């Protein structure tokens with residue numbers, strides 16, 4: 001079966017070699033790999049993701065642990081490939097979703113990471129934060145919330161009135177409503193004044209900008225494991241900036257350009273990581289509510305309100321390759337899935 005949509009990527013994908021074959025100690029491919037390994041992981045990922053995720057250090061460790069990775073050929077029925085124990089995927093086309101769901105109905109024994117309908121929840125910047133807004137994580141010590149935001153579907157001329165009626169405070173971050181893996185869906189703008197708002201390009205989400213000392217916390221979730229890193233973020237906006245700036249500032253892919261701030265010389269009040277118990281609770285709750293096991297959370301701490309955290313973005317299957325030690329955490333996670341499956345088999349479940 002030939003999948004449509006995401007065309008250029010699919011075309012490229014066809015030319016991608018199984019990175020396992022490129023690794024220094026090449027594991028056998030396809031059916032041979034399946035026979036030699038205890039755990040076979042099929043993957044349907046973009047070329048970019050294959051490069052950033054399936055790094056030699058991951059492949060090497062996986063091989064030692066009896067895990068093999070096999071590239072899924074989206075032009076052929078899944079039941080003719082593998083057989084797989086686990087399928088990893090990050091493709092947004094409807095055809096792929098249906099393809100995978102049909103396969104999973106016939107092969108419920110295969111662990112699909114993660115269910116396409118659960119992933120879809122994160123492909124829209126409104127629905128992605130809904131679960132957070134419903135969470136009640138605030139305690140005596142800290143508060144977790146989302147910035148106030150407004151969805152504009154069309155008619156840019158209506159934006160100033162909509163913003164005034166919703167009582168949103170400038171500056172506002174304008175983000176494309178849909179996150180579909182394209183670089184366009186990461187093109188953000190900062191709007192300083194009301195008069196410029198009609199220059200924005202709906203459908204979008206308008207989110208209040210929260211000053212946070214220019215540091216963002218990326219909280220990576222892999223099953224039950226949680227790891228947090230610091231990244232440089234947008235600088236704070238002060239009253240002077242607000243009075244002296246007009247117009248819309250286009251921000252090219254902010255987070256992609258953001259360097260790690262883990263070893264920077266920072267003000268300790270800004271650098272201090274969110275408390276571990278809070279992150280554990282947040283990870284647990286969101287994993288359950290979203291029905292996802294692979295995602296990350298972008299979190300900022302409001303400047304001057306040291307215990308108020310805002311969640312501003314959640315990403316499915318993010319850039320784990322940038323997470324220190326990801327090869328250990330990810331392979332442990334895959335092994336734990338294999339172990340659970342084995343135990344279910346033994347108990348006849």
Ligand SMILES: Nc1ncnc2c1ncn2[C@@H]1O[C@H](COP(=O)(O)OP(=O)(O)OP(=O)(O)O)[C@@H](O)[C@H]1O
Pocket residue numbers: 147173175185186187188207208209210211212216232233234254255256298300312313315
């Ligand atoms: N409400 C906000 N207040 C302050 N800064 C923000 C806000 N929203 C976004 N930012 C800054 O802009 C960056 C990009 O925003 P966001 O994470 O929503 O976009 P994205 O394109 O989905 O990013 P990613 O590449 O992580 O998917 C953030 O990492 C943060 O530095």
Ligand SMILES: O=P(O)(O)O[C@H]1[C@H](OP(=O)(O)O)[C@@H](OP(=O)(O)O)[C@@H](O)[C@@H](O)[C@@H]1OP(=O)(O)O
Pocket residue numbers: 046048049052090179180181182218255256296315316317318319320322
């Ligand atoms: O570019 P990287 O590999 O690092 O990963 C980024 C990932 O791109 P990719 O899935 O195409 O790889 C993005 O996915 P799309 O929204 O564009 O689908 C998004 O999840 C970012 O948040 C990830 O960056 P991180 O948040 O981890 O820094």
Ligand SMILES: [Mg+2]
Pocket residue numbers: 255298313
């Ligand atoms: Mg982000």
Ligand SMILES: [Mg+2]
Pocket residue numbers: 179313314315
């Ligand atoms: Mg994002």
